[in-house]
Amino acid sequence: MQLTVLLIVLALLTVIGYQMGRSRAVASVGGRIVELHSVPSYHGFYVALWAGLPALLLFAFWGASEGWLVMQMVLSGLPDRLVNGDAQSLGLLRADILNLAHGVATGREPDPEVVAAAERYLRLHALGDWSLLVIGCCIAIAGLIYARGRIDPDLRARNRVERTVNIALVICSLVAILTTIGIVLSLLFEAIRFFAVVNPLEFLFGTHWSPQMAMRADQVGSSGSFGAIPLFAGTLLITGIAMAVAVPVGLMAAIFMSEYASPGLRTWLKPILEVLAGIPTVVYGFFAALTMAPFVRDVGNSLGLSVSSESALAAGFVMGVMIIPFVSSLSDDVINAVPQSLRDGSYGLGATKSETIRLVVLPAALPGIVAAIMLAVSRAIGETMIVTMAAGLTANLTANPLDAVTTVTTQIATLLVGDQEFDSPKTLSAFGLGLVLFVVTLTLNMVALRVVQKYREKYD
Amino acid sequence: MSVQTHIPATAMPSRPAAGIHGTKMVARDVKVFYGAKQALKGINLEIQENRVMALIGPSGCGKSTFLRCLNRMNDTIENCRVEGLIALDGEDVYGKNIDAVQLRARVGMVFQKPNPFPKSIYDNIAYGPRIHGIASHRDEMDEIVQTSLQRAGLWNEVKDRLREPGTGLSGGQQQRLCIARAIAVSPEVILMDEPCSALDPIATAHIEELIDELRENYTIVIVTHNMQQAARVSQKTAFFHLGDMVECDDTEEIFTNPRDERTQGYITGRYG
Numbered sequence: 001m002q003l004t005v006l007l008i009v010l011a012l013l014t015v016i017g018y019q020m021g022r023s024r025a026v027a028s029v030g031g032r033i034v035e036l037h038s039v040p041s042y043h044g045f046y047v048a049l050w051a052g053l054p055a056l057l058l059f060a061f062w063g064a065s066e067g068w069l070v071m072q073m074v075l076s077g078l079p080d081r082l083v084n085g086d087a088q089s090l091g092l093l094r095a096d097i098l099n100l101a102h103g104v105a106t107g108r109e110p111d112p113e114v115v116a117a118a119e120r121y122l123r124l125h126a127l128g129d130w131s132l133l134v135i136g137c138c139i140a141i142a143g144l145i146y147a148r149g150r151i152d153p154d155l156r157a158r159n160r161v162e163r164t165v166n167i168a169l170v171i172c173s174l175v176a177i178l179t180t181i182g183i184v185l186s187l188l189f190e191a192i193r194f195f196a197v198v199n200p201l202e203f204l205f206g207t208h209w210s211p212q213m214a215m216r217a218d219q220v221g222s223s224g225s226f227g228a229i230p231l232f233a234g235t236l237l238i239t240g241i242a243m244a245v246a247v248p249v250g251l252m253a254a255i256f257m258s259e260y261a262s263p264g265l266r267t268w269l270k271p272i273l274e275v276l277a278g279i280p281t282v283v284y285g286f287f288a289a290l291t292m293a294p295f296v297r298d299v300g301n302s303l304g305l306s307v308s309s310e311s312a313l314a315a316g317f318v319m320g321v322m323i324i325p326f327v328s329s330l331s332d333d334v335i336n337a338v339p340q341s342l343r344d345g346s347y348g349l350g351a352t353k354s355e356t357i358r359l360v361v362l363p364a365a366l367p368g369i370v371a372a373i374m375l376a377v378s379r380a381i382g383e384t385m386i387v388t389m390a391a392g393l394t395a396n397l398t399a400n401p402l403d404a405v406t407t408v409t410t411q412i413a414t415l416l417v418g419d420q421e422f423d424s425p426k427t428l429s430a431f432g433l434g435l436v437l438f439v440v441t442l443t444l445n446m447v448a449l450r451v452v453q454k455y456r457e458k459y460d
Numbered sequence: 461m462s463v464q465t466h467i468p469a470t471a472m473p474s475r476p477a478a479g480i481h482g483t484k485m486v487a488r489d490v491k492v493f494y495g496a497k498q499a500l501k502g503i504n505l506e507i508q509e510n511r512v513m514a515l516i517g518p519s520g521c522g523k524s525t526f527l528r529c530l531n532r533m534n535d536t537i538e539n540c541r542v543e544g545l546i547a548l549d550g551e552d553v554y555g556k557n558i559d560a561v562q563l564r565a566r567v568g569m570v571f572q573k574p575n576p577f578p579k580s581i582y583d584n585i586a587y588g589p590r591i592h593g594i595a596s597h598r599d600e601m602d603e604i605v606q607t608s609l610q611r612a613g614l615w616n617e618v619k620d621r622l623r624e625p626g627t628g629l630s631g632g633q634q635q636r637l638c639i640a641r642a643i644a645v646s647p648e649v650i651l652m653d654e655p656c657s658a659l660d661p662i663a664t665a666h667i668e669e670l671i672d673e674l675r676e677n678y679t680i681v682i683v684t685h686n687m688q689q690a691a692r693v694s695q696k697t698a699f700f701h702l703g704d705m706v707e708c709d710d711t712e713e714i715f716t717n718p719r720d721e722r723t724q725g726y727i728t729g730r731y732g
Contacts, residue, residue, distance in 0.1 A: 342575055342577060344569075348642070349588040350566075
């Protein structure tokens with residue numbers, strides 16, 4: 001409540017600050033705006049920033065540390081017999097106080113001291129919020145008055161405002177980078193724990209995948225075996241099938257759209273094709289599992305082949321359909337980027353349209369097309385849902401597209417679904433797989449980016 | 461090839477006596493429309509064999525449009541409609557018996573901006589002969605590449621790096637490569653659309669010399685904004701203005717004694 005009020009007050013103060021800064025800047029030169037170093041709106045932004053930013057920073061700091069601070073104060077007021085436990089019982093105590101304070105039933109009769117602490121927690125919390133409101137408003141008003149007092153025709157308001165904006169932009173980009181680093185690190189740490197139990201060589205080169213572990217010492221079988229080769233082979237097989245579908249179809253569609261279709265048709269066709277990219281993969285999964293897989297099985301059986309009802313072919317085919325828009329849309333862009341002058345040059349020599357496309361346009365666009373395919377491959381490798389639904393979970397080491405296979409991502413999903421214990425190699429193996437997958441797709445993406453860069457140099 | 465009967469007898473001048481340059485291409489009442497906008501308003505022009513015809517005129521006057529009609533490059537532009545008659549050796553180029561693709565092998569084109577293909581120098585030259593199946597052996601192809609480059613005056617500069625990309629050459633060299641590429645399919649007519657406008661004076665001088673030499677074997681039509689260039693390289697000059705062909709005569713006559721005052725205004729620099 002108080003926080004909402006504070007935010008509203010801050011918003012009001014920044015608007016007021018903007019107006020004040022602006023009008024004061026204009027007044028300071030008697031309306032002759034050319035005499036100002038910066039245009040009046042920059043003076044306005046300058047005052048607004050001073051009014052809003054310091055209070056917002058306080059607000060952010062408070063939001064991050066309030067809970068911890070208040071809890072420390074509450075705990076320090078509790079008798080020693082409650083506080084002097086190990087880390088675990090202390091954590092339990094904290095949870096009890098929070099639960100009582102928020103009215104959540106703890107399921108056992110609470111210690112009166114703890115009840116008192118919870119009340120104290122609530123009181124301190126409310127006090128904190130009120131003081132935040134008051135202090136925040138004071139800081140905002142102080143900032144506003146300070147900045148307004150500094151307004152002067154020579155004040156370099158534009159430079160200061162732009163520097164602040166710069167810093168804000170840097171912080172935003174840092175957030176994305178730090179998140180990525182955080183993801184990589186969490187993956188890495190869990191993977192290291194996994195490789196402490198399972199030999200990395202066995203993991204990378206073993207040919208038997210059976211992650212079930214015995215839960216108790218007296219259980220039979222299920223000793224767990226973590227050879228990832230069948231998973232990578234399955235991934236490769238399905239990706240291969242998907243690319244065999246997506247690359248020719250996508251490329252031909254791109255050639256049609258960019259070279260043969262009339263502009264009117266193109267404006268229709270391209271968005272429709274891109275709708276394919278917007279269909280959730282789960283829906284593709286239905287299609288693969290309920291339509292494609294039985295179809296492949298029936299056709300196979302009528303030809304006298306034995307096809308399992310979950311086949312790599314069905315999953316790969318549907319995945320290929322899903323990837324078509326990636327290939328076609330990106331290829332269409334690079335084909336369009338080939339300068340018209342090259343086509344004219346070719347036509348001017350008496351080449352037909354198809355000769356021009358085959359011999360001039362496609363070779364010129366090839367690096368870009370390769371990059372498009374690479375991105376599509378990394379998309380195919382990362383795809384989970386279709387395979388989970390249509391290709392099954394059997395870790396077969398086979399090159400036969402009519403067999404059921406499984407992929408790395410599908411295994412990761414299965415390993416982590418449901419309640420898991422995070423100290424068993426079975427669960428941890430998901431992180432090992434994830435790490436290898438991450439390295440593979442990262443490499444592919446980097447190669448694709450390099451190819452694209454090389455391509456750019458050619459026409460600039 | 462067979463002479464087309466559907467061309468009116470009056471459209472084709474009778475074959476001239478020996479020693480005088482024959483007529484290679486004829487345009488009769490050529491009108492071009494881009495959608496509803498008319499770009500050419502009935503052009504009549506004769507292009508003589510083994511001579512250089514310069515088309516001059518202010519920007520937007522239709523000279524490039526006319527040039528692109530001669531080998532039907534306008535076919536690749538949507539909404540473009542051509543009326544009237546254009547004949548090559550007495551044959552209507554928009555007629556049923558001529559395919560635009562075959563026509564362009566006979567009437568080659570060099571563009572304003574050098575546009576070598578992103579292939580090796582050798583493959584740039586060999587492109588045309590390959591698609592038309594001109595050379596049956598490797599040796600024959602090597603021969604074509606060499607003579608084309610020699611005729612374009614580029615052989616000595618590139619003979620040691622035929623396998624390197626054509627895009628790595630300098631602007632002037634690239635344009636000569638494009639001329640060599642056009643020559644390689646042995647066209648009868650070469651159309652040049654401001655071939656020197658993207659080049660420095662030295663490269664321009666090079667190309668102008670080359671055009672003068674090429675005249676022996678080819679008929680050349682060149683669009684240029686540079687009147688000195690038109691005076692230097694051409695024997696005939698046509699002045700275009702606002703979609704009309706105002707005046708066409710011997711180059712010397714146009715530049716010393718123009719009949720129309722618009723021509724005079726343009727060549728003396730009063731407008732354009």
